[in-house]
Amino acid sequence: AQSVTQPDIHITVSEGASLELRCNYSYGATPYLFWYVQSPGQGLQLLLKYFSGDTLVQGIKGFEAEFKRSQSSFNLRKPSVHWSDAAEYFCAVGSYSGAGSYQLTFGKGTKLSVIP
Amino acid sequence: DTAVSQTPKYLVTQMGNDKSIKCEQNLGHDTMYWYKQDSKKFLKIMFSYNNKELIINETVPNRFSPKSPDKAHLNLHINSLELGDSAVYFCASSHSSGGPYGYTFGSGTRLTVV
Numbered sequence: 001a002q003s004v005t006q007p008d009i010h011i012t013v014s015e016g017a018s019l020e021l022r023c024n025y026s027y028g029a030t031p032y033l034f035w036y037v038q039s040p041g042q043g044l045q046l047l048l049k050y051f052s053g054d055t056l057v058q059g060i061k062g063f064e065a066e067f068k069r070s071q072s073s074f075n076l077r078k079p080s081v082h083w084s085d086a087a088e089y090f091c092a093v094g095s096y097s098g099a100g101s102y103q104l105t106f107g108k109g110t111k112l113s114v115i116p
Numbered sequence: 117d118t119a120v121s122q123t124p125k126y127l128v129t130q131m132g133n134d135k136s137i138k139c140e141q142n143l144g145h146d147t148m149y150w151y152k153q154d155s156k157k158f159l160k161i162m163f164s165y166n167n168k169e170l171i172i173n174e175t176v177p178n179r180f181s182p183k184s185p186d187k188a189h190l191n192l193h194i195n196s197l198e199l200g201d202s203a204v205y206f207c208a209s210s211h212s213s214g215g216p217y218g219y220t221f222g223s224g225t226r227l228t229v230v
Binding site for chain 2: 032034036038042043044046049051088090092094097098099100101102103104105106108109
């Protein structure tokens, strides 16, 4: 069965500093990988996704992620964090469930706090 | 236009009541899903439907019953609500061929059972 591990429950960075959020997955086939962001009381916003091709994926809001098959990782990065980036970040792996249905399995999330 | 819309956004109800959450998508997708986010923010799939056919039915109490009148709608009906049902419920939809393209979530329904 597929699983996602986000090792860091809570990360605090200063505004303007670089950011890396870790994500490791377990899945037998080529994974579909996602990063979502959730601000307090809000829904899930897709930051970026990887299905195939270039292993460095660019997303919205200046985020990028790199797929490393050998490490089963899909870490999210941003070179310079803004105060508005403070939110909960979720990594997810998509797997085929049959009959056209794809299930996303989420990690437990990493809460990002930003110090002004 | 909202791609995946859920109503209501907030729902406060007493234990033992029956309630429904509605979901509609205008993306032309043929697969729809319900996810639950618990108080610890953990997200887990509950159900998926493809062209009105139930595909995924995770271990949820059978007080929860999804209904899909057509491929653009997937409603969630909950009977005899319990305190532990308090959570945020997200609807989602996607294409069914070639991969989870266009996987889109609604903005969520926050259910509070008192």
